[in-house]
Amino acid sequence: MGQKTLVFLLLVFMPILAMATTYNPDFLGLMSLKDDWKNTPPSWTALDPCSEWEGIECTGSRVTSIKLSSMGLEGTMSGEIQTLSELQMLDLSYNKDLTGELPPSIGNLKKLTNLILVGCSFSGTIPDTIGSLEQLVFLSLNSNKFSGRIPPSIGNLSKLYWLDMADNNLEGPIPVSNGSTSGLDMLLHTKHFHFGKNKLSGEIPEKLFSSSMKLIHVLFESNELTGKIPSTLGLVQTLEVVRFDRNNLVGKVPSNLNNLTSVNELDMSNNSFDVSKIPTWFSTLTSLTTLMMESTGLGGELPVDLFSLPSLQTVVLKNNQVNGTLDIGTTYSNHLQLIDLQYNSITEYKKGLYNDTLILANNPVCLETDTGTESYCKVSTDSQSDGKSTYTTLPNNCVPSTCSPNQISSPNCRCAYPYTGILEFRAPSFSDLGNKSIYKELENKLLTSFQSHQLLVDSVALSNPKKGSIYLDLNLEVFPYSRDRFNRTEISEIGFLLSNQTFKPSKSFGPFVFHGDEYENYQVISTEPKKSKSSIGIIIGAAAGGSVLVLLLLLAGVYAFRQKRRAERSSEISNPFVHWDSNKISGDAPQLKGARWFSYEELARYTNNFSAANEIGSGGYGKGLLDPSIGLATKLRGFEKYVDLALRCVEEAGSDRPTMSEVVKEIENIMELAGLNPNAESASTSASYEEVSKPTSYPYPPNKETFDYSGAFPPSKIEPQ
Missing domain, CATH: 3.80.10.10 (Ribonuclease Inhibitor)
Structure with a gap:
């Protein structure tokens, strides 16, 4: 196929093919994460993250959410994550083999609202740049290996609702503002201060609390704090849970x-x-x-x-x-x-x-x-006084099934591979661990929450409540509905619902954190592209726009072809000794064809027996009769295939869309069906229908205003985006 024709086809089809692709910097950022991580989902081999990668959600072509809870990821977090400039949600919870430091470049994710890294193994200091995430609402860094001090810049997060840094190795004083630096006292809208199980030291600043704050949970248990409890604590009238136990106050x-x-x-x-x-x-x-x-x-x-x-x-x-x-x-x-x-x-x-x-x-x-x-x-010696209970969720009026290894019979007596973990309640108000009604209520709330978020959960089971010196632990099993295992997306959504505190237990359980186990029995499903927000609109728009574009181009081509044909017919009548090379885009001087011989019978037929009405006047043309054999064909051969190709180019599934090489090949086939030679490069001397149907030419340079019926269009100017 000619070079110019290929360029033209690329310009026509590239916008259609690219409509559903991921924004390039986002794609590069995700590829960097993929290179740094092991055990990424199998779907991460597909070409388009926005439509095909599990755990990735997009708005248009921009990545806005990464949710990969309990995926068994291994590795570190690349600094290239900063390229995901539209990212709003980052949930990597319960991936125990994610290690290393948080890159300072994470502070460039200016639109991030939720940062959830609970239950990983990140270490080192928390970067001060985290205070640049001004849209942040939910910050959960608990149950990692972070060390060093609490960044004072966190005080800049004026929209922060949830702040959890518990169960790390943080040390040093609690930061408060001093006129030149920020501090936790500036978080007037934050409701959760969770700093338990660290190594924080020094006195609790009087300035930490004020009547302007909306705190409901203040948890500083199991640290190394000294000095007095500040009197300003009594100013925060919204408080519901206060823990300063196990310090040196x-x-x-x-x-x-x-x-x-x-x-x-x-x-x-x-x-x-x-x-x-x-x-x-x-x-x-x-x-x-x-x-x-x-x-x-x-x-x-x-x-x-x-x-x-x-x-x-x-x-x-x-x-x-x-x-x-x-x-x-x-x-x-x-x-x-x-x-x-x-x-x-x-x-x-x-x-x-x-x-x-x-x-x-x-x-x-x-x-x-x-x-x-x-x-x-x-002192009682029963299990309850020891902080233990034998509670286990019972079958729902059915006989438990005998299951294969690693499978468990659900409360509905179906064998399955449940998603498991531990619910850790940080301030339960009840002391009777043998009260079954408490656990039944929790089971019902969990199941209702899962199902109300359209998660395919059949049942939940709780077992082995154990109240240690600090928290109450409770084993959780979540069973899939109508199948024996979950897929990766479902595990990610269940983990997110628990890590993001979307699920709310009754107040008697107090604040909680979930420690999810790695899920190893994923359902193998065919890779089907996910719908990003507004993806349906994009697909419909792409299909409609692509079809309209193709039809307009076809109409323009037909019009140009007809005009070209007329010009050539006029040229042949006015000067039967020359023609323009129709295979040259830029136009050339007319080429001599040589004289043509007409028989007496032809002249008589074309002039209606030499009628006076057909007499050629000076500076004009007389009437004539055209031979039907040289009339223009009106049927567009290959049109249906061309439209079918355009529609396939905007299919929702990436696997259903043709590649660019397939597009070019199909167009070559359509051209052959229409009687064209897609591989022709040299000029032709034939005046047949096939010859004049080749890419049109025009006899003047593109910057001329006159096209002399060439049917050609000046090159379009590509504007910067």
């Missing part, structure tokens, strides 16, 4: 927490507080469900009003200096399940109607001979 237990009327979980256990009296706010926190003040130096007699708080479930004040008489009263909370006052100085217990768990072992009251045998003087 000193001074007195704060006495000004009366305003925290929304707090339901308060834990300041295991610090080095000075001996102090029972604070008055014990009886004023009307929303309190759990009070944990073990080893805090509290002394004096417990007020009876404490037990009358309407939502109270658990009171743990062991290893203090509580003394005098214990009176639970008659108006105690209906939800009260546990009172643990071991290792105190209580001398008398005023019995009442309360008959749930009470532990007074190692108090003077239990040393008396007449009370030493009471149940409250013994």
Whole structure:
């Protein structure tokens, strides 16, 4: 096929073929990640990430979401991720073999709203550039191996809602602003401060808290903090869960927490507080469900009003200096399940109607001979007191199936490969681990949440609740619907629903984090392209636009061909001794053909027997009769195949679209069907229909305004985008 013809066809078809492709810098960024990672999804061998790569979502041709939860990825994060400038969602949670440092270039993802790296093994310092992600709403870096200090620049994230850096090796002081640098005190709209299980040290700054903040969770448990708990904590009236337990805090237990009327979980256990009296706010926190003040130096007699708080479930004040008489009263909370006052100085217990768990072992009251045998003087040895339970989800009125190795029978008695992990609850308010109704409620909420997000989940199972010294752990199994295994997209979506905190348990479980296991039994499915946002519109638009473009080009070609043919006929009549080479685009001088001999019979026929009406006048043309054998054909041979080719070029599935070489080959076939020679390069001297149907020429340069019926078009100017 001629070079100029190929260029023309490329210009026509390239926009159609490229409509569904990924923006080139995004493609290069994804390829860089692919090179750095092992165990990427099998679909990542396809050519177009936007339509065919699992875990990748696009808007138009731009990558906006990467969700690869529990994929078993191995490797590091490339600095080239910065090329994904439209990225809004990055979820790599539960890939334990993702290691190395976060590249500073991650700060260039200016449109990122969710950064979820929970349960990976990233290490090193958190780059200060993370404070440049001004659109960030959800930041979850917990359960990694990050070290160094909390970047003060995080204070710049004014839209941040969730901040979780728990379970790392972070050290140093808690950063607050000082006029020249940012700090956590600037996060006025953030609701979650999760910093437990780190190595943070120094005093808790007074400036950290203010009445302008909207915090509901403040978790600094298991760190190395010193000094006093700041009095400003009492200014944050939205607080629901407060944990400062297992630090090195000193001074007195704060006495000004009366305003925290929304707090339901308060834990300041295991610090080095000075001996102090029972604070008055014990009886004023009307929303309190759990009070944990073990080893805090509290002394004096417990007020009876404490037990009358309407939502109270658990009171743990062991290893203090509580003394005098214990009176639970008659108006105690209906939800009260546990009172643990071991290792105190209580001398008398005023019995009442309360008959749930009470532990007074190692108090003077239990040393008396007449009370030493009471149940409250013994420490229970059952599993519940050890923080364990034998709960397991039971079958739903069916007989469990006998399954093949690695498969598990679901609650609906179907063998399958479930997605598994551990739900870790950081501040549960209940103490009765044997209460089955709590777990049934959680199962129902989980299943409803999965199904409401169109996830094909058949059932969920919970088992082996275990409450350690810090958190409550619960095993989770999620079973697929109507199949024995999930595909990669479903695992990614389930993981995201849990890592992004889309699922909300009841308040009695408090804040939680999920630790997902790697899923190794993916369903093998045929690679079908995913629909990005507005992909249907793009496909319809591409199909319609491509069809219209092809039809317009065909009409223009037919018009140009007819005009060319007329010009050549006129040229042959006016000068039968010359013709223009129709195979040259730029136009040439006319080529001599030599004289043509006409018979007497032909002249008579063409002039209607030499009629006066056919007389040639000066400067004009006379009438004549054309031989039907040289008339123009009106049927466009190959037109149907041409339209079919155009429609195939805009097919949704990449595997259904022809390659460029296939397009060129098909066009060559269509040209041959139409009677053209697609490989012709030299000029022809034939005046046949096939000859004049070749690419049209025009006798003047493209910058001329006159085309003399050539039918050619000036080259279009390509504007910068």
